[in-house]
Structures are given as C-alpha cells and as structure tokens.
Amino acid sequence: MEAIQAVNQAAALPKETQMLLKLREDRFFDKIPPQEVAEIIEKAAHSGGKLAGELKQKYPDMDVRKIAEALGLEVREKELPIDEQFVSVGYFEAPRLIVINRKMHEMDPFYHEEYPWLAADPWEDIAIAHEMFHYFQEQQAVDFVETYRVPLWKLGPYTHQTPIASLGEIAAMNFAEALLELDFYPGYLEMFLAAPYFPKEIANKAAQLLAEAKKYKE
Numbered sequence: 001m002e003a004i005q006a007v008n009q010a011a012a013l014p015k016e017t018q019m020l021l022k023l024r025e026d027r028f029f030d031k032i033p034p035q036e037v038a039e040i041i042e043k044a045a046h047s048g049g050k051l052a053g054e055l056k057q058k059y060p061d062m063d064v065r066k067i068a069e070a071l072g073l074e075v076r077e078k079e080l081p082i083d084e085q086f087v088s089v090g091y092f093e094a095p096r097l098i099v100i101n102r103k104m105h106e107m108d109p110f111y112h113e114e115y116p117w118l119a120a121d122p123w124e125d126i127a128i129a130h131e132m133f134h135y136f137q138e139q140q141a142v143d144f145v146e147t148y149r150v151p152l153w154k155l156g157p158y159t160h161q162t163p164i165a166s167l168g169e170i171a172a173m174n175f176a177e178a179l180l181e182l183d184f185y186p187g188y189l190e191m192f193l194a195a196p197y198f199p200k201e202i203a204n205k206a207a208q209l210l211a212e213a214k215k216y217k218e
Contacts, residue, residue, distance in 0.1 A: 003199035004114050006206035010213075011188050017213050018187040019045065019170050024212070026166035031150040040148055044167040047143045048174030051136060052129075055179060064125050064180060068098065068132060075128055077102035084201045087194040090127040092134040099131075100124050110196045117184065123193060126186050129176035137168055145171045 013021075019041050023029060032040070059067045068075050073096045080088050080101040090100040104123070111118050136142050145168045149161035173187050188206075195202045 003195040003203040003206070006203045006210070007188065007191050007195050010191065010206040010209045011184070013210070013213050015185040015187070016041070017216070018185060020216065021209055021212055022170055022187060023164070023166045026164050028150055028152070028162055028164055029166075031152065031162075032164065040144075040164070040167060041170060043144045043148075044170040045174040047145055048133060048171035048176075049178040051133065051142060052175045052178035064129050064132070067179075068128060071132070071135070072096055073098055073132065073135060075100065077124075079103045082194070082197055084194075084198040087190050087197070089123070089190055089193060090131050092131040092138070094138050096135065098128055098135070100127050104193055107193070107196050111193070114195075115192060118192075121180055121182055123189060125180060126176050126182070126189055129179045130172045130186075130189075132179075133172035133175040134168070142168075142171065 010018075020037070023032075023037065023041055055067060059070055062070065065075060075098045077100050080099070080103060082088075082101075082103060088101055089104065090098060092098055111123065133142070137146060140146060146163065148167060149163055152160045152162050154160070170187075173185065173189075176182070177185055188209075191202055191206060
C-alpha cells in the first residue's frame with residue numbers, strides 16, 4: 001500500500017527532523033526567534049525524557065498501565081470518531097482521566113501485519129504514556145514546556161505572551177519513548193494508525209512531510 005510505504009519513509013526520518021517538523025506546525029512558530037529553535041526542541045525533548053526517568057526510578061518493573069494506576073489515573077477505552085481531518089488516538093481529561101480510542105482496535109490485525117514492531121510495543125501503551133505526560137503538564141510538574149513563552153502583542157508596558165503547544169507534544173513523545181524504552185521515536189503514531197482508514201490522504205501527508213524534510217536538510 002502506497003500509504004504504508006510513505007508513512008514508513010516519514011517515520012524513518014531522523015528524530016531531530018521529526019521534532020523540527022512538529023514544531024513548525026505550531027501556529028505561533030513564526031514568533032519563535034530562529035536562533036532559539038534548536039535549543040527549545042532539545043529542552044522539550046530533555047524535559048520528557050527526564051520525567052520518564054524519574055517515573056521509572058519511582059515505579060521500577062511496572063508497565064505503563066500499572067504506573068497510571070499508581071498515579072491515580074483512570075484509563076478508559078471509548079469509541080471516538082475517526083475523520084480524515086482529525087484522528088484522535090486518545091486524550092487526557094483533567095483531572096485524572098486518559099481516554100484511548102477503542103475503535104482503532106478493529107485495525108489491530110492490519111497493524112500487526114504492517115507494523116510488526118507494534119506487537120512488542122502496543123500502540124495503546126504509547127498513547128497512554130503520551131497522555132500521561134499531559135497529566136503532568138496539567139499538574140504543572142513539567143520542566144520548560146510550560147514556562148517557555150513568545151510575545152504576541154504589546155500594549156504600553158504590557159506584553160502578551162503565549163506558550164508553544166507543539167513543545168508539549170514533542171516532550172510527550174520523548175516521554176513515551178523513554179518510559180516504554182522504545183527503539184523508535186513515535187512522533188508519527190497517528191499517521192501509522194490512520195493509514196488504513198484514509199490511505200490516499202495519509203500518503204499525501206507523508207509525502208508533504210518528506211518534501212519539507214528534504215527542504216530543511218538542504
């Protein structure tokens with residue numbers, strides 16, 4: 001399938017490239033000083049990895065569901081709509097709920113055949129870990145991603161600033177990668193999972209990412 005080939009090529013991009021492309025998707029990317037881009041990506045990635053390391057020390061030999069339970073988080077599976085414009089693998093709902101899209105289990109045979117590496121690291125575990133990071137964000141227990149701001153506008157002595165949401169996503173994926181000890185960066189998990197539903201659209205999106213990556217490499 002063309003979509004699978006394209007997505008696999010996108011997923012094979014260097015981790016640093018995937019994180020840069022994610023940051024560039026942010027609606028406030030143009031507000032970030034160019035000289036700060038590489039540094040803030042590195043700090044966001046470090047933030048996620050550091051938090052994962054702390055959890056692994058606190059809860060050794062526990063899988064991600066057991067860690068969620070120890071933190072008092074409820075993990076619930078719910079059938080969520082799947083649309084070519086927006087595919088939700090899961091989400092965090094304050095104060096302590098992680099919801100995983102149960103509907104995607106219907107494609108598990110496809111995922112296991114096309115993505116054999118997901119047999120060892122089930123996609124729902126990656127989703128749970130990702131949303132667990134957002135729980136810590138809600139608790140304001142995350143370094144850097146909640147404190148970095150860029151100015152939007154100024155009125156007299158007041159400067160209105162905003163966080164960069166994509167930094168939280170970068171940190172969350174690094175958190176999942178470290179917590180689950182993955183041998184791949186799961187930045188394009190949603191594309192992997194959406195491919196059998198919308199092969200043409202996902203192939204086009206992956207091709208766009210590859211073109212963007214080539215441009216920045218040059």
